[in-house]
Amino acid sequence: MDGRDAAEFSGGKEDWARAAAEAERCAAFVPDVEEELVVAEGRSCYDCRYRRWSATSFTCHGPANAVAPSVSAHPAVAKRP
Ligand code: SF4
Numbered sequence: 001m002d003g004r005d006a007a008e009f010s011g012g013k014e015d016w017a018r019a020a021a022e023a024e025r026c027a028a029f030v031p032d033v034e035e036e037l038v039v040a041e042g043r044s045c046y047d048c049r050y051r052r053w054s055a056t057s058f059t060c061h062g063p064a065n066a067v068a069p070s071v072s073a074h075p076a077v078a079k080r081p
Contacts, residue, residue, distance in 0.1 A: 013053075
C-alpha cells in the first residue's frame with residue numbers, strides 16, 4: 001500500500017462496462033504490461049498499471065492529484081471502511 005486512502009471499485013472483477021467507462025474518463029490511465037492485461041480491446045481500469053487486485057475487486061493507486069478526486073466521486077467506487 002502507498003499510504004493513501006485507496007478507493008475500491010464496487011463493480012467487482014467482471015463489471016467490464018463500468019471499468020471501461022471509468023478508464024475512459026481518467027487522465028491517469030497507463031496500460032499494464034502485456035501479460036497482466038485481461039480485456040480484449042479498449043481501455044479499462046482492469047488493464048491499468050495503477051490497479052491492484054483485491055479478493056473481490058481492485059483498488060486504484062493512481063497518482064493522487066490526477067485520480068483520487070475523480071475516483072472517489074464516481075458512484076462505481078466506494079471508499080474502504
Ligand atoms: S488510474 Fe485508477 S481510475 Fe484511472 S484508469 Fe487506472 S485504475 Fe482506473
